[in-house]
Amino acid sequence: MTKEFLMIKVGLILGIAGACRTDELVNLTVDDIEDVGSSLITKIPRIFVVTDVGNMLELFRKYLSLRPPHVKHKRLFLYYKAGKCSSQPVGKNTMGKIPSVVASYLKLPDVACYTGHCLRRSSATLLADAGVDITTIKRHAGWKSTTVAEGYVENSIENKTKIANQVLVGTTTSAITKTVNVSESNIPCNINFENCTNKCNI
Ligand SMILES: *[C@@H]1O[C@H](CO)[C@@H](O)[C@H](O)[C@H]1NC(C)=O
Ligand SMILES: *[C@@H]1O[C@H](CO)[C@@H](O)[C@H](O)[C@H]1NC(C)=O
Ligand SMILES: *[C@@H]1O[C@H](CO)[C@@H](O)[C@H](O)[C@H]1NC(C)=O
Ligand SMILES: *[C@@H]1O[C@H](CO)[C@@H](O)[C@H](O)[C@H]1NC(C)=O
Numbered sequence: 001m002t003k004e005f006l007m008i009k010v011g012l013i014l015g016i017a018g019a020c021r022t023d024e025l026v027n028l029t030v031d032d033i034e035d036v037g038s039s040l041i042t043k044i045p046r047i048f049v050v051t052d053v054g055n056m057l058e059l060f061r062k063y064l065s066l067r068p069p070h071v072k073h074k075r076l077f078l079y080y081k082a083g084k085c086s087s088q089p090v091g092k093n094t095m096g097k098i099p100s101v102v103a104s105y106l107k108l109p110d111v112a113c114y115t116g117h118c119l120r121r122s123s124a125t126l127l128a129d130a131g132v133d134i135t136t137i138k139r140h141a142g143w144k145s146t147t148v149a150e151g152y153v154e155n156s157i158e159n160k161t162k163i164a165n166q167v168l169v170g171t172t173t174s175a176i177t178k179t180v181n182v183s184e185s186n187i188p189c190n191i192n193f194e195n196c197t198n199k200c201n202i
Contacts, residue, residue: 001105001182007080007090009182010063011098012191013056015119016126017164018048019141022096022116026089029074035061039161046142049160053168054189059182092116102193106178114196122194123167126177130166140167168192 001009015025024045032044040050040060050056066085067078075089096116103114120141127137137143140163168191179190 017050019120019123028076049164051164118196
């Protein structure tokens with residue numbers, strides 16, 4: 001994927017790393033993400049970590065560096081075109097189209113089936129495929145159906161880092177996935193992307 005997709009790439013990385021809903025990505029602010037050097041840590045919509053595999057952090061930093069200085073709001077995602085960000089925040093429709101843009105780039109069939117929900121589902125599928133237990137998956141995605149007791153088990157950043165690696169670049173076995181190379185340098189950076197077309201009606 002080339003430079004023209006920078007905003008899409010950052011959305012894909014954060015969306016899959018954090019099992020984010022479309023409106024959670026839309027609402028992310030620059031204050032919600034802490035760059036600690038070796039990784040990014042977000043507290044909202046829930047704690048998740050993006051590790052520095054490939055050049056994921058470089059992509060994020062590059063995108064952030066293009067933020068015009070005069071932007072009044074704090075929304076992270078700004079429209080991006082021809083190497084520049086505008087001050088206009090990305091809305092729900094554009095954000096929800098990220099999976100279909102990626103699917104179209106990968107020349108997958110039934111591009112329209114790739115709704116905004118695909119990032120969240122891809123994330124959970126990839127974790128399940130890596131053999132991670134259901135409690136961890138539920139916690140990762142912030143699903144409420146875990147018991148209250150489990151809610152008290154604060155997950156360590158260490159564990160979150162492990163999860164990040166499993167989600168973003170874990171080797172998958174059973175899920176039908178395609179990988180997308182989001183790199184802009186010669187370091188390959190392949191993200192697993194679930195083939196959502198087999199679940200089109202969900
Ligand atoms: C995102 O922001 C909108 C507008 O402030 C709000 O209605 C919505 O509940 C927020 N969604 C999430 C997931 O925080
Ligand atoms: C980290 O994950 C392991 C295995 O899933 C779990 O046993 C442990 O309690 C977790 N640590 C924390 C601090 O959540
Ligand atoms: C990924 O993309 C970059 C930049 O286009 C390229 O240099 C690199 O060779 C690609 N890696 C793979 C494994 O295709
Ligand atoms: C995606 O899944 C559909 C339905 O299972 C299948 O027909 C199609 O070949 C798959 N595409 C890829 C690229 O794996």
